[in-house]
Amino acid sequence: MTKFSDLSLNPKVLKAIAEAGYESPTPIQAGAIPPALDGKDVLGIAQTGTGKTASFVLPMITLLARGRARARMPRSLVLCPTRELAAQVAENFDTYSKHLKLTKALLIGGVSFKEQDTLIDKGVDVLIATPGRLLDHFERGKLILSDVKVMVVDEADRMLDMGFIPDIERIFGLTPFTRQTLFFSATMAPEIERITNTFLSAPERVEVARQATTGENIQQGVVMFKDSRRDREATEKRKVLRGLIDAEGDKCTNAIVFCNRKVDVDIVAKSLKKYGYDAAPIHGDLDQSQRTKTLDGFREGTLRFLVASDVAARGLDVPSVSHVFNFDVPSHAEDYVHRIGRTGRAGRDGKAIMICVPRDEKNLSDIERLVQREIPRIENPVAAKSTKADDPKPETAEKGDEKPKRSRSRSRKSDDVAKEQPADVQEAPAVSQESKSEDTKRGNRGRSSSRGRSSGGDRGGNKVVGLGDHTPEFIGLSFKERSAAG
Template identity: 40%
Template sequence: MFAQFALHERLLKAVAELNFTEPTPVQQAAIPPALEGRDLRVTAQTGSGKTAAFVLPLLNRLMGDALPRVTIRALILLPTRELAQQTLKEVERFSQFTFIKSGMITGGEDFKVQAAMLRKVPDILIGTPGRLLEHLNAGTLKLNDVEVLILDEADRMLDMGFSEDVQRLGKECANRQQTMLFSATSGGNGLREMVASVLREPVHLKLNSVSELNEGTRQQIITADHNYHKERLVEWLLANETYQKAIIFTNTRVQADRLWGKLVAAEHKVYVLHGEKDQKDRKLAIDRIKQGGAKVLVATDVAARGLDVDGMDLVINFDMPRSGDDYVHRIGRTGRAGGEGLAISLITHSDWSLMSSIERYLKQRFERRNIKDLKGIYQGPKNLKASGKPVGPKKKKVDKKDAKKPGAKAAAPKRKPTARPNNAPSAVVSQDGLAPLKRKKPAAE
């Protein structure tokens, strides 16, 4: 029960109002040290309840009597607009019985309207690094009195090239008293460097190893001959699988638009979401999916983070993601909060090596599947072991001792090149044996 935590009664009232009963493992592990003011480094799978794990301790810290707002007291950094909007909604839900106010700054919105909001000085500011830096450079944002800095989906911010921006914003919050960093994966050297630079003697909480991520999601692959074959497989899956809502990932905007057009022509209720869509269209697509006006969303990786849709129980990778971490975040759109889901990746010969490397990264082996009516020619590399690794003919090893036994075939002796007479016909082979030499004509006598 949440009552076990030393939370303010108004926060417990909000928790009860929202029908939160048992804390999730990440909440159970992270809330107590966060309430103590410790810096945290938390790795936990998508959909595990990370947002409440940092929002509740943050709100508890900021609780007090209603006073005039003169400084921004907390900053939450996120990689995408969609995730920022989702986090803002969660903060507002948990703070509904308090005097705490929050605001959001992301790209794609009117800069002057955002500056006016900043002049009202929200207690908690939620935003994406790029637009926050624009306001910082314009002098409309001051962060020197921030008490708590939270980096959510930190690994994704690094993937999107926000490392320097995050470091700059962290330095602007120089007087902060607590920093919490959350991510779904352990990341690489870049994330370790960020942890070292922004956290002070942190508590490390690793709730899942990468092989345990998305345990409630079945993971399958279907081989395909080419992209047109993939498009037919997608149509078959949407027509025959049982699902409430589905998301189909592509690696490019061009492919996303093409697939969207194909599915619309096949009379599917589908929306498309990618980086070239303006904020109005992106919000419309997400709202329609959430409200049930459409069952299918075609998206690039811009939607792999921050998209929390109830009933999203089918993920199709039209294109295999470029890394294991991206794969984890894609399939994390389904099987959330302990639910079950299905993730299907469509694999051509050019995708096989990438798919195999992701299997090794996850220490898992995906279920192989064929659709009888659409079975292609390509079925993976030839001569596969049970492990899925290609094999070739074994070379027979010859023991050196056996080579000396009677009857053993002796190696042919090397022949020394012999000189040819001047009148030898045709071309002469050079002594290195690599190229023919043209025979010179004899000099005139």
Template identity: 40%
Template sequence: MPTMSQGRSERPQFRKPRSNRRPGQGNRRPAPAAELTTTIPEHVESTMPEGPLPSFAELGLSDELLRALEQAGITDPFPIQAATLPDAMAGRDLLGRGQTGSGKTLAFGLALLSRLTGGRAKPLKPRALVLVPTRELAMQVEEALNPFARSLGLWCRTVVGGTSFPRQVDALRRGVDLLIATPGRLSDHVRQGTADLSEVMFTALDEADQMADMGFMPQVRAILDLTPQDGQRLLFSATLDGDVDKLVRQYLHDPVVHSVSPPTGSVTTMEHHLLFVSAEDKQNVVTEVAAREGRTIMFVRTKHHVDRLAKKLRSMGVHAGALHGGKAQSARTRVLGQFREGSMPVLVATDVAARGIHVDDVSLVVHVDPPADPKDYLHRAGRTARAGQSGTVVTLVTHDQRRAVQGLTARAGIRPASAKVRPGDEELVRITGARVPSGIPVVEPEVPVRARRGGGGGGPRRSGGGSNGGSFGGFRGGRSERERGGSSGRPRRVAQH
């Protein structure tokens, strides 16, 4: 294990000589087998200094960004922002570990925008890149960073699947300073010559461990190979191990490591409960919990179960929406918008879709189906208790699931309280706020269907993006939009965010 220097910045004693290769021409540098010890400590304590956190002004942000932060009502930095901004703005490669909701978006976003100040993008050549695992997360990152980009006169745009490819090309041709993208759609643009990454001097990977879990690493590596080798790279992740560690070896130069959270477990404002229920009582317990007040996310394993449970809840009077990869992007965006606004307080989702849910004020997360592994538990749980708020995580456990779930929570570093509950129990009400639903079915408003231009022709239309097939370099690897459930074999409906 590499020794770590003490102080605010913990730096792995890991040196890789810079290659003499020209920028953008094969950046990967495989380590010899003898050097395959990890570059990342198994446990990195918080690198925050003791005492009060510095202000945004003390962190060196420009007056324009300070005014934009004040207008947005953001007065004090979160620990991950205070820890990483000085090094990131100084041009260091950086690893940042923090649970979702810890403020990572502004940590890398403000640093990238500061570095971009004063420059101008050329057509089809973005100057900075943010890679994220899901469409929803990309859109939310753009929403979070756009006000600050505008304050500096910079253009921030999103490139994701399920939305109009030609509109994305138009935006790229006008010049994009900061491009936020999912690996699959960006691969499509590179392959078709509508995105040139040779001038991307600043790259951030957000939720890198989730991109690894979703099979995106081959595409991520191929994308990084096309960026200048001497560019700055920031990597943010809830965990820094496995495939993420390999990525660090190949693409980051002498990275500074900052952590504001342990590698397992979760934030102290989060309560964890195992609720033991009989198979016969489970549906009624789920319905009563869903009828509570406040934002609630319920996780199940399959798309079919998502649709079935959301329909059941609506029939019982609960305003619930369904979110999974099999839905059109327009439907996913609409449902997530209703959930964020509060008009639909219950969201039923699968693991993959939920990785794009970054909504504040979610007070309860329910594992209707227990997760498959500790990482999934922590990612699901991270939808609540965000930004210092409190939250509750409940796992419903039937008799045959007890041993597996207890082992899973132990491996996740969680010590949940346990209780046996039935519908209407006081303990169920105390923990979750459960109540009897109204029983009056929720009527779904009709969504107008836009007429297809051209009057007829039932044949498939070109979406412009296509799948991630083809033989363009490393882009043969990874998972395509189709494989992730983002589209099917039918013609894709083009939707605008």
């Protein structure tokens, strides 16, 4: 078996590796480190969790052990797609270079430009950055890339997926043509071949696993979920997630819950907290200090559930993640490989469970085609319970009963009013009209006001509605009679 001592690394680097507790390199490290030390371009392809970061950090530190950086002119450059991955690379650099006098700078968003400028002005051996922030410093005249000797693109396919192609091409154009270039990624889509053919010179291709494979030590499953009603899908889906977590019991020591959208990340995290689960969100819109605090809590074990967007799917190294829950089926099949690669790391067993709604079945088929295996279907743990507790019929019936209830209420109110009033008042309008018509026809002007008062204002003994027993005399007159009297 190959050991790190067989790889011609700097003795001080080997000492740091031993202190970190490592003896033997992983397959990607054993394949990539020798050609990198020889100064060759390297194209490394391996699934997540196999140690790609050390594959370029260790030879880079060895190559930079001699020499000194000049102000604003870094000697090496590492490009990462996300802030978290860049911070992780910086941690690896600190771990393996502690016996060497090498300096580094971390250029990521959410951190003061002034602090970063101070580091760059002193001169750094290793510059670790996200493309956007790197170009910001360059455009401000704070950075010169003409002395870069080693350039690394980590998670290359993700860089391209996130739309960094123009930035990457521009950064390559700012670095010397004689630089050494290292590309590392978990997947290698056909369009990336064009990029590597453009920017890499006769690269040594190191592929230790079939493209887009998932670890055999990760148990996978998918719940085929259909909501009882469209407007209840999100609520019922979150209930399924809680049921899956509860079904795992104590085996689920911690987990990452992946959502496709940032807004869903916040909603799912709040929902889990509401029901007593220790959860916190992480996505690109959060402040960097908050993202760092959340990740640190998850790594240290003080936070059990990390609800994340794909910003956390690539390259984050938390060795002891027991479960990954895909609340949404990822839109890109490759992202599934990266997501579930957060569990089952360093030879541990892991479990990945996904929730699939009918509209995501096509994406599920794409994933199964990519990984060349069918993901086992598992039973919805709350299906029967949900059907019983969330039956829409009672609510529909209740809503349907609202109008009749209001109608009956009004009817009862009318009946009560009718009971309080004399029976004759209930039909007063029709009788009054009839009485007025008869008075007009007969021209009976002899009715006295006293008769009107005693009889309620008409011959039939019916009262005129609204006037009680005190009906004025003129009301009993017809229009013609009143005109003649005038």
